[in-house]
Amino acid sequence: MERRQLGQGGPMVGAVALGTMNFMGTYGAADPRDSLAVIDACIEMGIDHIDTSDVYGAGGAETLLAPVLARHKGRVTIASKAGITRNPDHPFDNSPAYLRAALEGSLRRMGVERIDLYYLHRREAARPVEEAMEALMRLRDEGKIGAIGLSEVAPATLERACAVGPVAAVQSEYSLWSRQVELGMTDACARHGAALVAFSPLGRGVFGDAPPDPAGFAPGDLRITMPRFQPENWARNLPRLRAFGDWARDRGECPAAVAIAWVLSRAPHVIALPGSRSLDHWRQIARGAALRLDAAALDQIDRLLPAGWAHGPRYGQAMAVGPEGWS
Template sequence: MQKRRLGAHGPMVGAVALGTMNFVGTYGEADPDESLRCMAECLEIGIDHIDTSNVYGMGRAEELLARFLKDHRGRITLASKCGITRDPQRPFDNSADHMRQALEASLRRMGVDHIDLYYLHRHEVARPIEEVMQTLMRFRDEGKIGAIGLSEIAPSTLERALAVGPVAAVQSEYSLWSRQPELGILQACAREGAALVAFSPVGRGVFGAEAPDPAGFGDRDLRAGMPRFSPENWPHNLRHLHRFAEFARDHRESPASVAIAWVLARGDHVIALPGSRSIAHMRENARGAAIRLSPEQQDEIGRLLPPGWAHGARYGEAMSRGPQAYC
């Protein structure tokens, strides 16, 4: 596994990380033992950066992770997040009191005394980012977190945050079908020495060996409410995905591996963050870090999947309230 730096002064970690959101049923029922086996296998193949959040399963992902960290903490760069409440009346809370309560609860659930990288999961619009950074810097100075991250923010928010203190990483959805980071945050992170941690680089499974069937999504599957999977949009998207899958197989690679390789080729500061509880899928994802796409291959991918090719918005109305739009 190739290594990349997690922020200007951060540790070297695997270019492919592991997200834990679907360890707790976000895309359907999950088996905890299968998730634990997946984490152990990931560590053996060089995936040593694990990302979670206090709201994944309302803390259950962190509780499951504690079982793994008990024996492997020293080999893991651990990231978690705060700032989302799951309260419909106040979905985001960046107050110092709320963030401290969230941090202390995460530390208890995971059985650790510090978190290597701690993100603001979503920015509460009414609260200045400068105030939020001061809270995060207090956590850092207390030794409870190692580095500060921000998630789904605009370049302007990063600029203001950096005027207060260092930001090691920015997490944004980035894949061949979600390209907004190319309009500013990808470049801003490169300028400022921050890692861009690209979540859902396999497009929530659409670049898997077999594209998902939205008709089979259960009630708990997050994708069921996403416009790109709607009956109106999915058939159009599927045609593009089939062409990309043929390209990957013509090069004797899986679509997921090529999708990861494409994301990593966007810059040396980019880290891919897929989420899976399948060992086979994570091996495909890790394979992406070993693929070097030629300029000609990248051009061909660009013709198959040009910016803006996906039909439908990436989020529905409710989920679109948190990420910051900047173009």
């Protein structure tokens, strides 16, 4: 698999990373044994950058990864995050004490002494980002983390953070139906030497072999709350998704591979971060990492799915609290 640098001076990792939120039942029930088998297979494919968080499954995703990291010691770059509390009265906490305690919990659950990349999962608006950066830099200087990342921030926040210390990566949603990062974040990451880690590059399943049927979403499926999957918006989004899928198949490719290839084509510092429990899907994703789209193909994709085509914001009211700059 093609390799890309995880921040200025950072390690080289696969152009595709593995997200673990999906293994915690975010889109339906998941069997831990099947999840572990998929993760092991992905590592053998060269997908050696694994991303998790202390809030995925209330720490369950990190616990799930412990045997994987033990088996593949030295072969995996691990990233985790902290800053979301799940306390409705205080949903985000970037205080030094909270970040330190959260990190210690993550280290314990994963059975490691150091996390290669540690993100501020959400910025606490009432607290200067500089204070959080100073706290994370102390953890880095103690050897508990290797590098610092930010998640769902605006370019101005990245600029302020980088004035305090280096930021290795910014994690933002980026796909053929979520292109808000093109309004400055892609360029800001390039200026500051940060990787742009594009989560949900397959649009939460819409670029699969067939678009999902929202009417069949299981109870607890995160997408139930997302406006783009609501009936009025979905009726407008589905025809374009089907047209894109038909176009990809006419070229002899699956939609997922083309969607991944498109994300990776945007800039050399972009790393795709999908999450799937299906090994077949991961084979398609790996195919996308090797697929090169020429100018004619990119132009055709832009005509099928122009910037801003998707109806509905990407988050509902509750989830829109926290991400900076756009919903």
